[in-house]
Amino acid sequence: MIRLSRAHYEAIVAHARQEVPRECCGLLAGQGERVERVYPIANRADQAADLFAERDLMPRAGADPALLPTERYFMDPEELFRALREIEAQALQHLANYHSHPATPARPSRTDIEFAAYWPHVYHLICSLADPDRPDLRAFRIVDGQATEVPIVVEDE
Amino acid sequence: MAVTILIPAPLRRFTNEQASVQVEAGTVGEALTKLDAQFPGIRDRICEPDGRLRRFVSVFVNGRDVRSLEGLDTPLREGDEVGIIPAMAGGR
Ligand SMILES: [Zn+2]
Numbered sequence: 001m002i003r004l005s006r007a008h009y010e011a012i013v014a015h016a017r018q019e020v021p022r023e024c025c026g027l028l029a030g031q032g033e034r035v036e037r038v039y040p041i042a043n044r045a046d047q048a049a050d051l052f053a054e055r056d057l058m059p060r061a062g063a064d065p066a067l068l069p070t071e072r073y074f075m076d077p078e079e080l081f082r083a084l085r086e087i088e089a090q091a092l093q094h095l096a097n098y099h100s101h102p103a104t105p106a107r108p109s110r111t112d113i114e115f116a117a118y119w120p121h122v123y124h125l126i127c128s129l130a131d132p133d134r135p136d137l138r139a140f141r142i143v144d145g146q147a148t149e150v151p152i153v154v155e156d157e
Numbered sequence: 158m159a160v161t162i163l164i165p166a167p168l169r170r171f172t173n174e175q176a177s178v179q180v181e182a183g184t185v186g187e188a189l190t191k192l193d194a195q196f197p198g199i200r201d202r203i204c205e206p207d208g209r210l211r212r213f214v215s216v217f218v219n220g221r222d223v224r225s226l227e228g229l230d231t232p233l234r235e236g237d238e239v240g241i242i243p244a245m246a247g248g249r
Contacts, residue, residue, distance in 0.1 A: 023249070045246070048246065051213055051244060052246075059248070072248035073247055074244060074246040075244070075245040077215035077222050078215075078220060078221070084165070085163075085240075099247055102249075108247075109248055109249050111246070112247035112248065115245070116247070118213070119243070121166060121167070124247075
């Protein structure tokens, strides 16, 4: 289970909406199962074509790198590093990564599952905007290539 | 130069859960070699067999990505912090 306040839930959905048609991405930090901070991170998938191509995870042969962020995310490494340092400095834990699926369901894709191999100890949240009026935020554990949905509890304060 | 290498959570199983390791090194590449001497196998997670940095790993000196510096040849000064993180990436 992962618990987040209404304000954090709204912040993730707002970030997803703001980036449409591109995927958004970021980190969630907190203690135990409770999220206390949201860290939006820039999506630099346009600069990571080689990373996806190396694993045969490009959306289509010859895809325009400028359009990659509409179907892939790659967190800006320096921003990610700063956020992880700040989380440790504040004695919080890195609990989760989040990203959006602007037009597809909130289910981990093959690309999500492959890259999650390096981060089995965190939750992976996906915010789907397939129905723009009804955002669908879901959380998963992804271990050894297997994704298992985990309940999200949104707490009204 | 005495430098500190910050170990990311996904690689701490190699370092007995230590979050940072001190080594003496003049370049980033040398720091990774010294790290691997203390914790065998960890460099294979960071570098390809031919020695290049793996594409899904970023290495930092004082928060700057070494890809925008001199890569593994980036020189180190006393007290520098070398960071390592695997990519966070995915898609639809
Ligand atoms: Zn995804």
